[in-house]
Amino acid sequence: xxxxxxxxxxxxxxxxxxxxxxxxxxxxxxxxxxxxxxxxxxxxxxxxxxxxxxxxxxxxxxxxxxxxxxxxxxxxxxxxxxxxxxxxxxxxxxxxxxxxxxxxxxxxxxxxxxxxxxxxxxxxxxxxxxxxxxxxxxxxxxxxxxxxxxxxxxxxxxxxxxxxxxxxxxxxxxxxxxxxxxxxxxxxxxxxxxxxxxxxxxxxxxxxxxxxxxxxxxxxxxxxxxxxxxxxxxxxxxxxxxxxxxxxxxxxxxxxxxxxxxxxxxxxxxxxxxxxxxxxxxxxxxxxxxxxxxxxxxxxxxxxxxxxxxxxxxxxxxxxxxxxxxxxxxxxxxxxxxxxxxxxxxxxxxxxxxxxxxxxxxxxxxxxxxxxxxxxxxxxxxxxxxxxxxxxxxxxxxxxxxxxxxxxxxxxxxxxxxxxxxxxxxxxxxxxxxxxxxxxxxxxxxxxxxxxxxxxxxxxxxxxxxxxxxxxxxxxxxxxxxxxxxxxxxxxxxxxxxxxxxxxxxxxxxxxxxxxxxxxxxxxxxxxxxxxxxxxxxxxxxxxxxxxxxxxxxxxxxxxxxxxxxxxxxxxxxxxxxxxxxxxxxxxxxxxxxxxxxxxxxxxxxxxxxxxxxx
Amino acid sequence: xxxxxxxxxxxxxxxxxxxxxxxxxxxxxxxxxxxxxxxxxxxxxxxxxxxxxxxxxxxxxxxxxxxxxxxxxxxxxxxxxxxxxxxxxxxxxxxxxxxxxxxxxxxxxxxxxxxxxxxxxxxxxxxxxxxxxxxxxxxxxxxxxxxxxxxxxxxxxxxxxxxxxxxxxxxxxxxxxxxxxxxxxxxxxxxxxxxxxxxxxxxxxxxxxxxxxxxxxxxxxxxxxxxxxxxxxxxxxxxxxxxxxxxxxxxxxxxxxxxxxxxxxxxxxxxxxxxxxxxxxxxxxxxxxxxx
Numbered sequence: 001x002x003x004x005x006x007x008x009x010x011x012x013x014x015x016x017x018x019x020x021x022x023x024x025x026x027x028x029x030x031x032x033x034x035x036x037x038x039x040x041x042x043x044x045x046x047x048x049x050x051x052x053x054x055x056x057x058x059x060x061x062x063x064x065x066x067x068x069x070x071x072x073x074x075x076x077x078x079x080x081x082x083x084x085x086x087x088x089x090x091x092x093x094x095x096x097x098x099x100x101x102x103x104x105x106x107x108x109x110x111x112x113x114x115x116x117x118x119x120x121x122x123x124x125x126x127x128x129x130x131x132x133x134x135x136x137x138x139x140x141x142x143x144x145x146x147x148x149x150x151x152x153x154x155x156x157x158x159x160x161x162x163x164x165x166x167x168x169x170x171x172x173x174x175x176x177x178x179x180x181x182x183x184x185x186x187x188x189x190x191x192x193x194x195x196x197x198x199x200x201x202x203x204x205x206x207x208x209x210x211x212x213x214x215x216x217x218x219x220x221x222x223x224x225x226x227x228x229x230x231x232x233x234x235x236x237x238x239x240x241x242x243x244x245x246x247x248x249x250x251x252x253x254x255x256x257x258x259x260x261x262x263x264x265x266x267x268x269x270x271x272x273x274x275x276x277x278x279x280x281x282x283x284x285x286x287x288x289x290x291x292x293x294x295x296x297x298x299x300x301x302x303x304x305x306x307x308x309x310x311x312x313x314x315x316x317x318x319x320x321x322x323x324x325x326x327x328x329x330x331x332x333x334x335x336x337x338x339x340x341x342x343x344x345x346x347x348x349x350x351x352x353x354x355x356x357x358x359x360x361x362x363x364x365x366x367x368x369x370x371x372x373x374x375x376x377x378x379x380x381x382x383x384x385x386x387x388x389x390x391x392x393x394x395x396x397x398x399x400x401x402x403x404x405x406x407x408x409x410x411x412x413x414x415x416x417x418x419x420x421x422x423x424x425x426x427x428x429x430x431x432x433x434x435x436x437x438x439x440x441x442x443x444x445x446x447x448x449x450x451x452x453x454x455x456x457x458x459x460x461x462x463x464x465x466x467x468x469x470x471x472x473x474x475x476x477x478x479x480x481x482x483x484x485x486x487x488x489x490x491x492x493x494x495x496x497x498x499x500x501x502x503x504x505x506x507x508x509x510x511x512x513x514x515x516x517x518x519x520x521x522x523x524x525x526x527x528x529x530x531x532x533x534x535x536x537x538x539x540x541x542x543x544x545x546x547x548x549x550x551x552x553x554x555x556x557x558x559x560x561x562x563x564x565x566x567x568x569x570x571x572x573x574x575x576x577x578x579x580x581x582x583x584x585x586x587x588x589x590x591x592x593x594x595x596x597x598x599x600x601x602x603x604x605x606x607x608x609x610x611x612x613x614x615x
Numbered sequence: 616x617x618x619x620x621x622x623x624x625x626x627x628x629x630x631x632x633x634x635x636x637x638x639x640x641x642x643x644x645x646x647x648x649x650x651x652x653x654x655x656x657x658x659x660x661x662x663x664x665x666x667x668x669x670x671x672x673x674x675x676x677x678x679x680x681x682x683x684x685x686x687x688x689x690x691x692x693x694x695x696x697x698x699x700x701x702x703x704x705x706x707x708x709x710x711x712x713x714x715x716x717x718x719x720x721x722x723x724x725x726x727x728x729x730x731x732x733x734x735x736x737x738x739x740x741x742x743x744x745x746x747x748x749x750x751x752x753x754x755x756x757x758x759x760x761x762x763x764x765x766x767x768x769x770x771x772x773x774x775x776x777x778x779x780x781x782x783x784x785x786x787x788x789x790x791x792x793x794x795x796x797x798x799x800x801x802x803x804x805x806x807x808x809x810x811x812x813x814x815x816x817x818x819x820x821x822x823x824x825x826x827x828x829x830x831x832x833x834x835x836x837x838x839x840x841x842x843x844x845x846x847x848x849x850x851x852x853x854x855x856x857x858x859x860x861x862x863x864x865x866x867x868x869x870x871x872x873x874x875x876x877x878x879x880x881x882x883x884x885x886x887x888x889x890x891x892x893x894x895x896x897x898x899x900x901x902x903x904x905x906x907x
């Protein structure tokens with residue numbers, strides 16, 4: 001496992017490092033030193049240029065799980081703004097380039113703010129349209145005076161420090177230098193806190209929201225980041241051709257970028273570089289194919305999407321797996337059974353006791369059209385108590401938890417935490433007020449370690465700067481060390497064995513993911529923890545471990561806990577109070593032993609069964 | 616009266632066609648939860664098939680158009696089977712990109728087959744003189760588009776609210792896994808939806824080809840406007856898609872007439888951005904909530 005290397009405990013959070021990518025760039029640079037045929041020299045140059053866009057775009061496609069079908073638009077904006085300021089307004093080259101990057105970022109901010117409002121399709125449709133609009137405007141009669149219409153802009157000369165940037169031999173090294181910067185920044189972005197938040201957003205926007213992640217904001221930031229590197233490619237492309245026309249940035253260019261990421265390897269830093277080389281080399285390699293070239297490109301793109309979605313970069317991992325397939329169905333997820341852990345020492349835990357106010361729910365109602373999921377629900381959760389909520393499927397338990405975590409807005413009624421009205425607050429706000437929740441279905445980022453997943457629970461409360469993340473692992477170490485310390489303490493508290501802390505969440509057993517989920521909820525000193533079906537699917541002994549963990553957590557922290565579950569025996573042992581919901585209304589409320597004996601409760605749960613039979 | 620009424624009428628005509636295309640998009644979205652970026656390409660292929668029969672083989676217009684109808688359905692279903700079916704449990708972004716790949720492939724292939732000598736003239740299916748009410752001339756194209764739109768929207772509405780197939784489609788879109796467990800042949804349902812949406816888009820192709828002239832890129836910008844219509848109306852609403860289409864048709868035509876052609880594209884783009892900012896679910900749509 002990772003975590004033993006130099007660099008302190010912060011290494012436990014570290015994502016992939018861009019070693020392969022930087023090596024690839026070096027290889028490309030070495031190739032560029034050799035005298036190549038002009039056609040291949042051009043391929044190398046274009047690959048280096050488009051790779052910058054593609055590497056950054058991967059942050060959007062691979063980490064956020066969104067698609068941009070029009071990223072060439074940002075290259076176009078950067079290229080045109082830079083070229084026009086340089087040639088027509090006579091700005092110094094550096095200033096023109098800087099303005100170009102800013103212009104691209106501004107356009108991305110404008111359309112990005114709209115497209116993050118609608119997941120998946122918003123980005124796909126808006127970017128697809130944007131590319132069309134930008135190309136249409138650049139070639140239009142209205143702007144012909146500025147952009148030169150279809151004839152474009154000519155760059156007579158561009159020099160910096162005595163280097164002739166219009167010379168292909170020189171430019172290829174400039175492009176590779178830019179690519180190096182892109183790789184470093186993108187990899188720092190992806191492996192830092194923002195990158196982990198993006199992965200959680202990709203997993204589930206709702207879950208990310210309840211962790212305090214401002215989903216739209218983190219998506220917008222990532223989108224703007226990718227657009228800036230689109231502009232870098234655009235400027236380099238201008239220099240490579242010595243002129244600009246709208247046609248350089250048409251739909252094909254945009255789709256090629258997407259294809260570079262897919263064929264190279266989505267979610268891996270090195271992937272898009274390989275993809276860029278592949279797609280710029282393809283036309284030269286199949287020169288004889290003529291018109292059929294486009295067919296080739298499309299077929300390859302589709303084949304990768306269907307049969308090798310992890311791309312060329314995923315091949316080393318997928319190939320052995322494919323060969324093994326048939327013999328071993330699936331790797332065993334849990335290597336060791338979960339065993340009770342000894343009580344951790346006080347200094348390991350380093351947690352604060354919390355002081356929850358009472359939670360008062362009055363006349364709560366949630367309607368979906370004609371259906372009332374909750375109607376007139378009133379209950380009170382005493383400070384520091386464990387409050388169980390039971391009921392048949394459809395009784396409104398999950399809806400109640402969704403209201404209490406801000407995922408669902410109530411139609412009427414109030415929920416007050418102390419004096420604070422909760423109804424209508426956003427999930428992030430709820431989290432900030434100390435209400436945290438777990439989820440019935442596993443809601444972790446499978447590729448991140450248990451520890452890194454828990455650290456996402458600290459997302460909102462720790463001050464953090466993306467700029468420092470971008471500087472690299474060294475710069476963010478102090479911040480990460482604190483995340484690791486607190487997350488480790490939370491995992492100790494719930495009793496996840498130390499050797500499992502670094503295991504990717506996707507390889508944990510169901511019981512272990514439940515513990516991780518609880519740790520993620522309480523890591524930020526939550527004074528109120530909502531547990532959604534923590535016992536579902538667990539075996540008897542696993543349920544015992546979970547119960548021990550809960551009791552320990554409760555003793556150590558003193559938070560209030562609301563737990564929804566089906567296992568009455570489990571609840572009877574831990575709960576101070578128990579509320580029975582039936583068809584969206586409170587059927588009974590009180591001390592578990594007593595409530596579970598009431599005839600109407602027995603009837604609702606078991607049908608007409610004599611008392612005493614209950615397990 | 617001047618230029619206003621003709622502008623309104625031509626805006627309405629093109630708007631209804633956007634709306635129809637939007638319905639084709641919405642039917643697939645409702646049944647599979649996917650937006651098909653290749654729909655314009657599919658429609659173009661089907662229209663080219665009809666054109667080949669008519670212009671190449673010398674068939675009568677009606678025979679070519681009707682023969683191409685089942686072929687359109689078959690093309691749609693085939694594309695589903697070839698591109699989406701294998702490993703259809705992939706992430707949604709992966710499936711979405713597959714439709715884009717399909718769009719590229721169709722465009723490359725149509726370019727190969729029919730690229731030379733385009734654009735081609737396509738015979739009009741409806742008498743062009745249309746109706747004259749007082750001083751107002753209503754072109755036959757508008758009447759045909761309106762008729763087709765009403766039939767399509769009503770048909771889809773009935774399909775989804777009154778028939779078993781429609782109910783199954785909604786179940787599949789909601790949760791393919793659960794529907795599969797309940798014994799629904801999810802793949803057949805999805806294939807039917809692909810065929811249906813292709814047929815509707817083919818109808819749009821037939822109506823536009825006589826005026827826009829038949830070419831491999833005929834429906835490219837159409838698709839942008841139709842997608843905007845779907846987003847404006849609400850992804851899962853047929854009436855919303857139709858209304859959104861009409862709105863966009865009027866807006867873009869008015870901008871093209873009273874400003875400049877490029878501003879019609881920009882104004883529709885602005886409408887798309889504004890809709891997402893103010894009402895991301897669209898006029899009549901509902902954002903589906905995630906199961907936790």
